[in-house]
Amino acid sequence: xxxxxxxxxxxxxxxxxxxxxxxxxxxxxxxxxxxxxxxxxxxxxxxxxxxxxxxxxxxxxxxxxxxxxxxxxxxxxxxxxxxxxxxxxxxxxxxxxxxxxxxxxxxxxxxxxxxxxxxxxxxxxxxxxxxxxxxxxxxxxxxxxxxxxxxxxxxxxxxxxxxxxxxxxxxxxxxxxxxxxxxxxxxxxxxxxxxxxxxxxxxxxxxxxxxxxxxxxxxxxxxxxxxxxxxxxxxxxxxxxxxxxxxxxxxxxxxxxxxxxxxxxxxxxxxxxxxxxxxxxxxxxxxxxxxxxxxxxxxxxxxxxxxxxxxxxxxxxxxxxxxxxxxxxxxxxxxxxxxxxxxxxxxxxxxxxxxxxxxxxxxxxxxxxxxxxxxxxxxxxxxxxxxxxxxxxxxxxxxxxxxxxxxxxxxxxxxxxxxxxx
Numbered sequence: 001x002x003x004x005x006x007x008x009x010x011x012x013x014x015x016x017x018x019x020x021x022x023x024x025x026x027x028x029x030x031x032x033x034x035x036x037x038x039x040x041x042x043x044x045x046x047x048x049x050x051x052x053x054x055x056x057x058x059x060x061x062x063x064x065x066x067x068x069x070x071x072x073x074x075x076x077x078x079x080x081x082x083x084x085x086x087x088x089x090x091x092x093x094x095x096x097x098x099x100x101x102x103x104x105x106x107x108x109x110x111x112x113x114x115x116x117x118x119x120x121x122x123x124x125x126x127x128x129x130x131x132x133x134x135x136x137x138x139x140x141x142x143x144x145x146x147x148x149x150x151x152x153x154x155x156x157x158x159x160x161x162x163x164x165x166x167x168x169x170x171x172x173x174x175x176x177x178x179x180x181x182x183x184x185x186x187x188x189x190x191x192x193x194x195x196x197x198x199x200x201x202x203x204x205x206x207x208x209x210x211x212x213x214x215x216x217x218x219x220x221x222x223x224x225x226x227x228x229x230x231x232x233x234x235x236x237x238x239x240x241x242x243x244x245x246x247x248x249x250x251x252x253x254x255x256x257x258x259x260x261x262x263x264x265x266x267x268x269x270x271x272x273x274x275x276x277x278x279x280x281x282x283x284x285x286x287x288x289x290x291x292x293x294x295x296x297x298x299x300x301x302x303x304x305x306x307x308x309x310x311x312x313x314x315x316x317x318x319x320x321x322x323x324x325x326x327x328x329x330x331x332x333x334x335x336x337x338x339x340x341x342x343x344x345x346x347x348x349x350x351x352x353x354x355x356x357x358x359x360x361x362x363x364x365x366x367x368x369x370x371x372x373x374x375x376x377x378x379x380x381x382x383x384x385x386x387x388x389x390x391x392x393x394x395x396x397x398x399x400x401x402x403x404x405x406x407x408x409x410x411x412x413x414x415x416x417x418x419x420x421x422x
Contacts, residue, residue: 047092050082072097079107079270083297083395089305093298100271112254112261112269112294116375117178118384118395119257119285119293120223122246122303124168124327124355125319127226129245131164132323135233138165138354142225147232149195151208151225160212164229167222168354169331173210176203176221179291181283181378184260188286191228216335216352220290227289238288250306250318252299257288265294272379283378291377300384300395307371308391327355328371328388359385 051068072080079097083090095107130136136145141161143150151162156173166172180202182188189201197205206221227238234241239257247255256262261269272282285292310317310324317324330351351358356371368387375382384395 046084047094050084068096079111081107081109081111081113081297083109083301090298090301093301099268101273102271105268107270108268109298110254110268110296112256112265112296113382114270114272114377114380115293115295115300115384116377116380116382117220117291118300118373118375118382119289119291120220121356121373121384122242122293123223123226123230123289125303125307126230126242126246127164127168128319128323128327128355130230130233132320136164136229138168138326139163142167142229145229145233146225149192149228154208156208156211162208162212162225164226165331165354166212167219167226169352170216170218170222171214171332171352172212172219172222172225173208173214173217174206174219174222174225175209176206176224177218178220178376179203179285179287181285181291183280184282184284186284188259188284190286191224191231194224194287195228216332220287223290224287227287230289246303247299250299250302252295252302255293255295255299257292257294259284259286259288259292261294269294270380279378285377291375297395304384304386304391304395307386307388311388326353328353328358330358 066074068080072078077097078101079095079099081093081095083093093109095109095111097107099105099107099111127136127138131138140163142164143161145164151157162172162174167174182200182202187200189198193199193201194203195206197203203221206224210217230241231238234245236244242257246252254265256265273279306318307324307327310319310321311328313321319327330353332352334349335352336350349360351360351369353371356373358369358371360367360369368389370385370387372383372385375384382395
């Protein structure tokens with residue numbers, strides 16, 4: 001990512017006036033057979049620079065940069081969608097490749113993709129908006145706001161009640177790290193069934209299994225608790241609350257937490273595919289706050305723009321500066337410690353805020369730190385990342401066909417994000 005910033009500055013673009021969101025939203029593994037060029041809304045030079053400058057994470061002297069098309073072919077990724085934000089406004093958006101290899105339908109700027117656990121970033125923003133409005137307090141016990149279901153009391157919660165901030169920062173000690181999702185032909189559980197682990201829910205009951213506030217423990221289950229809290233506080237289904245409080249105000253017209261998608265989005269959605277034996281088709285995520293977001297790169301560019309404007313304290317920004325700062329200020333440092341004596345340049349420090357995660361080389365005060373969230377659902381991978389200090393960021397998603405190709409495509413995701421000389 002530091003190479004990204006250097007490349008931006010190398011061509012004279014001010015890092016404080018440019019926010020970049022690159023959405024590599026990939027639907028299935030197979031041979032890349034087509035690239036779709038949409039009408040340009042910005043300079044051919046900027047777009048061309050993005051398409052021509054993909055370098056390995058560890059460049060070899062004299063090696064030329066890869067073309068975007070070459071990089072996608074190398075990793076057998078069929079479709080890409082990119083959106084660029086400049087000065088807080090969408091500058092250009094471009095679709096490449098196929099959204100559905102069976103029908104030959106191409107990726108466009110309007111193609112909607114499964115964003116996986118980057119859903120949690122949107123959920124965190126929704127809750128911070130409720131806090132900004134004085135409807136919740138992050139350090140209150142979440143049970144104070146839960147009506148239809150409450151966290152069962154046990155030895156851990158009697159000592160330290162679970163707060164909203166604990167859940168947002170994955171420090172509540174809750175179980176159920178993630179959810180596989182449900183086929184369209186499966187019966188879908190409601191929130192009460194997911195929380196209690198009751199059929200047809202496929203997860204264990206969501207419970208507190210460690211003392212809150214002590215240790216980082218990734219928990220999709222904790223975000224289902226937050227989903228229930230949002231419904232109880234707003235008196236609306238979660239998807240409606242997100243639409244009313246996030247998507248409509250930010251103009252995110254092609255984003256939704258509705259599982260199966262609302263009718264207006266059905267015509268242009270990426271179709272997952274895999275040759276893996278365990279892959280049975282598209283999956284739905286009634287645990288939507290944790291993993292149920294569908295969106296486009298252009299829409300998520302608006303989300304990053306809202307965060308950037310709020311952090312700068314601009315008049316009329318979506319959040320107060322304090323609220324935006326809480327979303328990115330680490331509460332847990334070095335959540336996954338690594339051996340710094342090992343000469344591995346890929347090692348980084350990962351911290352956790354009450355919302356976004358953050359990534360830096362060594363966690364030093366003078367280092368750049370990037371707010372991010374990763375996502376993984378069946379057929380899709382994603383990463384949302386931005387630099388709070390400069391507004392430079394990207395969204396990246398990669399599909400995979402098997403465990404073996406998942407590893408290759410994960411490496412592809414790293415490489416695709418290295419150089420964006422816009």
